[in-house]
Amino acid sequence: MIRLENVTKVYARGARPAVDAVSMEIERGEFVFLVGASGSGKSTLLRLMLREERPTSGKILVAGKDLSTLSNWKVPALRRQIGAVFQDFRLLPNKTVFENVAFALQVIGKPRHHIATVVPDTLEMVGLGGKEKRRPHELSGGEQQRVAIARAFVNRPPILLCDEPTGNLDPTTSLGIMRLLDRINRTGTTVVMATHDDEIVDQMRKRVLELATGELIRDQHRGVYGSTR
Numbered sequence: 001m002i003r004l005e006n007v008t009k010v011y012a013r014g015a016r017p018a019v020d021a022v023s024m025e026i027e028r029g030e031f032v033f034l035v036g037a038s039g040s041g042k043s044t045l046l047r048l049m050l051r052e053e054r055p056t057s058g059k060i061l062v063a064g065k066d067l068s069t070l071s072n073w074k075v076p077a078l079r080r081q082i083g084a085v086f087q088d089f090r091l092l093p094n095k096t097v098f099e100n101v102a103f104a105l106q107v108i109g110k111p112r113h114h115i116a117t118v119v120p121d122t123l124e125m126v127g128l129g130g131k132e133k134r135r136p137h138e139l140s141g142g143e144q145q146r147v148a149i150a151r152a153f154v155n156r157p158p159i160l161l162c163d164e165p166t167g168n169l170d171p172t173t174s175l176g177i178m179r180l181l182d183r184i185n186r187t188g189t190t191v192v193m194a195t196h197d198d199e200i201v202d203q204m205r206k207r208v209l210e211l212a213t214g215e216l217i218r219d220q221h222r223g224v225y226g227s228t229r
């Protein structure tokens with residue numbers, strides 16, 4: 001589902017690579033944690049997969065598309081295959097919960113009757129049934145992240161990329177979000193989650209990829225957060 005071949009990203013000429021000769025393969029339906037110290041290149045790697053950044057060298061294949069040869073006009077079609085979730089939720093503050101999620105379908109031209117059934121179903125699935133009319137500021141952090149996950153998943157993309165989705169949440173709320181992402185993964189969605197949350201990584205025992213100064217230094221099946229444990 002995702003393949004990187006010797007991918008390097010250098011932001012500024014002469015700077016150290018943010019991602020340094022990374023190769024990896026992530027199969028359809030896998031759940032992968034991306035760990036590593038701050039600045040090790042996790043967000044850069046996710047941005048490369050979304051084609052928000054272009055690699056300096058190397059090849060990236062996502063959902064059957066070679067991102068180096070993909071024309072710009074095909075990028076929106078690529079992004080429809082990828083849901084993205086961020087630490088800071090990125091909800092539209094003046095829209096309701098329903099509208100935030102519906103918007104993702106409106107912009108890709110889905111008909112109103114489709115939106116009217118799929119949005120409530122998805123909100124129910126993420127545990128927000130009954131809160132459709134609230135605005136983001138009337139929700140807890142965990143609930144706001146559930147809205148963001150509903151928005152990312154409402155189109156049922158084959159891939160979900162999450163950049164520190166529990167970074168702003170307390171441990172109990174984080175666990176709830178993690179369980180939700182796990183449930184989404186079990187529907188067959190490939191999930192890649194960058195995280196600093198050692199408790200969650202240690203508890204879930206999923207595949208762990210570790211970056212250090214841009215290099216992939218560990219690929220561990222049923223892994224833990226820290227490589228020394």
Ligand SMILES: Nc1ncnc2c1ncn2[C@@H]1O[C@H](COP(=O)(O)OP(=O)(O)OP(=O)(O)O)[C@@H](O)[C@H]1O
Pocket residue numbers: 011012017018036037038039040041042043044045
């Ligand atoms: N837009 C940018 N322009 C220049 N340098 C950047 C840019 N984005 C990231 N970098 C640099 O690339 C390196 C990797 O950063 P990145 O954000 O990918 O790391 P990270 O592992 O996601 O960190 P964190 O855990 O703190 O989010 C860092 O040295 C960072 O300063």
